[in-house]
Amino acid sequence: MGILLGSIFVSSHLFSHSYLLPDEDPAGVELSISEVKVFPNPSDGRFQLTFVFTGQEKINAKVFDITGKQIKDISEDLVKSESSVTASIDLESPGSGIYFIRIEWGKSLLTKKIIVR
Numbered sequence: 803m804g805i806l807l808g809s810i811f812v813s814s815h816l817f818s819h820s821y822l823l824p825d826e827d828p829a830g831v832e833l834s835i836s837e838v839k840v841f842p843n844p845s846d847g848r849f850q851l852t853f854v855f856t857g858q859e860k861i862n863a864k865v866f867d868i869t870g871k872q873i874k875d876i877s878e879d880l881v882k883s884e885s886s887v888t889a890s891i892d893l894e895s896p897g898s899g900i901y902f903i904r905i906e907w908g909k910s911l912l913t914k915k916i917i918v919r
Contacts, residue, residue: 834859835912840903844917847893851876851903851914855887859908865893865916868900876903893918 834857841850855861861880865873873896879889893901896918905912 833910835905835907835910838905838912838914840914840916844919847896847918849891849916851880851887851889851891853887853905854885855882855907856885857907861887862906863889864904865891866902866904868902873901 834855836854836856838853839851843849851863861882862875862877863880864875864877867873874891874893876889876891879891881888898918901916901918903914903916905914
């Protein structure tokens with residue numbers, strides 16, 4: 803169950819390009835993350851993550867496989883500047899398949915799908 807807010811799907815489930823905003827009205831929430839990019843995608847397990855972040859909250863980021871098993875905590879790999887966050891990620895010999903990067907800040911959650919060949 804969820805609602806479409808512009809090009810963002812607000813849901814309580816893990817979907818690509820989704821925001822989870824528990825206990826809040828998504829129509830009244832101003833999101834502090836934008837321009838999220840993961841490249842190359844597909845990749846060999848090494849990729850770059852970049853996004854604009856205007857919030858003050860702590861950011862946590864983790865990679866999960868398609869079954870929901872955590873593959874890697876990439877929170878310490880995040881490099882913050884004035885208004886952007888970047889990370890160089892190496893999943894260290896992952897199997898081919900679909901993975902999800904889950905970025906959490908405050909009460910919000912964003913997931914991005916990545917494909918490893």
